[in-house]
Amino acid sequence: MKTCLIVDDSRVIRMVARKILEDLGFDVTEAENGQIALDMCQKSLPDGILLDWVMPVMDGMEFLKRLRALPNGSATKVVFCTTETDVGRIREAIANGADEYIMKPFDSEIVQSKFMQVGLI
Amino acid sequence: MRIENFELLSTLLKQRSGLVLTKDKAYLLETRLMPVARKYNLANLDQICDAVRTRQDSAMIADITDVMMSCGTHFFRDKKPFDLFSTKVLPRLRAARADTKKIRLWCAACSSGQEPYSLAMLIKEAQETLGGWQIEILATDLSEGILAKAKAGIYSQFEVQRGLPIRMLIKYFRQNGDKWHMDSGIRSMVDFKPFNLLEHPRALGQFDVILCRNVLTYFDQPTKAKTLSHMSDVLAKDGILYLGLSETVRGVSEEFKPVPDMRGLYQHADADL
Numbered sequence: 001m002k003t004c005l006i007v008d009d010s011r012v013i014r015m016v017a018r019k020i021l022e023d024l025g026f027d028v029t030e031a032e033n034g035q036i037a038l039d040m041c042q043k044s045l046p047d048g049i050l051l052d053w054v055m056p057v058m059d060g061m062e063f064l065k066r067l068r069a070l071p072n073g074s075a076t077k078v079v080f081c082t083t084e085t086d087v088g089r090i091r092e093a094i095a096n097g098a099d100e101y102i103m104k105p106f107d108s109e110i111v112q113s114k115f116m117q118v119g120l121i
Numbered sequence: 122m123r124i125e126n127f128e129l130l131s132t133l134l135k136q137r138s139g140l141v142l143t144k145d146k147a148y149l150l151e152t153r154l155m156p157v158a159r160k161y162n163l164a165n166l167d168q169i170c171d172a173v174r175t176r177q178d179s180a181m182i183a184d185i186t187d188v189m190m191s192c193g194t195h196f197f198r199d200k201k202p203f204d205l206f207s208t209k210v211l212p213r214l215r216a217a218r219a220d221t222k223k224i225r226l227w228c229a230a231c232s233s234g235q236e237p238y239s240l241a242m243l244i245k246e247a248q249e250t251l252g253g254w255q256i257e258i259l260a261t262d263l264s265e266g267i268l269a270k271a272k273a274g275i276y277s278q279f280e281v282q283r284g285l286p287i288r289m290l291i292k293y294f295r296q297n298g299d300k301w302h303m304d305s306g307i308r309s310m311v312d313f314k315p316f317n318l319l320e321h322p323r324a325l326g327q328f329d330v331i332l333c334r335n336v337l338t339y340f341d342q343p344t345k346a347k348t349l350s351h352m353s354d355v356l357a358k359d360g361i362l363y364l365g366l367s368e369t370v371r372g373v374s375e376e377f378k379p380v381p382d383m384r385g386l387y388q389h390a391d392a393d394l
């Protein structure tokens with residue numbers, strides 16, 4: 001079973017995303033900010049990460065940079081999922097190693113389409 | 122709704138678009154036609170039917186067919202058939218048409234344009250290998266309303282997130298608030314025209330690839346068979362026909378057979394690609 005880590009400071013978003021990803025067959029774990037997610041990734045890297053941008057403690061962009069610097073940290077597929085919808089932000093995310101990008105609000109079809117795009121479905 | 126009115130509307134839809142409306146779909150009439158009723162200041166479906174009978178108002182009849190035909194679509198729908206377009210279909214045509222350097226593609230039920238624009242983006246991506254080639258994409262649909270949207274090439278944030286890779290979004294679209302505008306270079310590659318699949322397409326010329334996806338499914342057997350036979354008439358001998366993944370030629374047409382190992386792609390029955 002493929003694993004997916006959801007990183008978002010909103011409990012509601014994590015719950016909605018968990019339901020969608022579990023229905024798509026993923027084994028799901030959650031983190032409420034980038035620091036917690038990074039600690040988890042240092043122990044074991046998931047196949048995919050659904051990543052919010054704006055979060056307390058460590059934001060999504062900082063997390064992404066540190067993830068990519070981990071040994072084998074480029075193997076994990078990262079799908080941003082954020083209210084940052086400006087095209088400049090999207091370019092910045094891709095330049096820093098994001099594989100796909102979801103602009104909130106999202107639904108199950110969008111999540112499925114993006115995880116298909118990165119080859120996890 | 123009175124039964125004779127259900128029959129009136131289903132006959133109207135069948136004649137105009139080929140759409141078969143079975144009794145179990147009658148509830149769709151109610152939900153979809155009420156906005157049309159309001160637009161024409163009518164109180165309910167029975168009044169719409171009276172108006173169809175007495176006025177034969179062609180704008181209203183077009184509105185009725187428009188809302189009844191499901192036109193849901195998205196970019197790179199089903200992904201795989203489009204991957205095959207880039208990896209197999211296009212390279213093969215590049216070899217087969219090396220003398221004329223001309224390729225003609227037809228999206229036969231293009232809806233709001235995502236399908237032909239997906240092809241256009243793939244062709245653009247393959248541009249280095251197609252220098253000096255003339256590639257025509259004809260995109261047609263029965264609904265003039267939906268064609269206007271297709272031509273405008275303006276999509277919502279939801280629409281651009283279904284099937285479209287993020288790199289293509291930022292490369293081929295311009296952001297304007299929460300709308301995304303298709304790049305004019307891509308838009309100019311597609312020629313949009315109204316065309317009813319119940320008619321013979323000979324006036325459109327011959328094509329190397331035809332996409333007729335997710336529309337036959339609304340037709341009855343004889344209409345499917347006739348449409349496929351028309352497609353066969355205008356598809357090049359070594360051409361490819363794309364159908365929707367839930368559609369098939371099996372049991373419907375002897376003129377086509379599946380391309381082995383390429384789901385959704387069909388060739389002439391006597392071809393061997």
Ligand SMILES: C[S@@+](CC[C@H](N)C(=O)[O-])C[C@H]1O[C@@H](n2cnc3c(N)ncnc32)[C@H](O)[C@@H]1O
Nearest residue numbers: 138192194230232262263264317318334335336
């Ligand atoms: C579900 S959409 C398919 C769009 C696209 N080909 C795809 O696969 O995503 C069906 C389209 O068929 C069009 N259509 C229905 N009957 C038609 C007819 N008789 N001639 C041409 N287009 C028709 C509708 O207007 C609608 O846009």
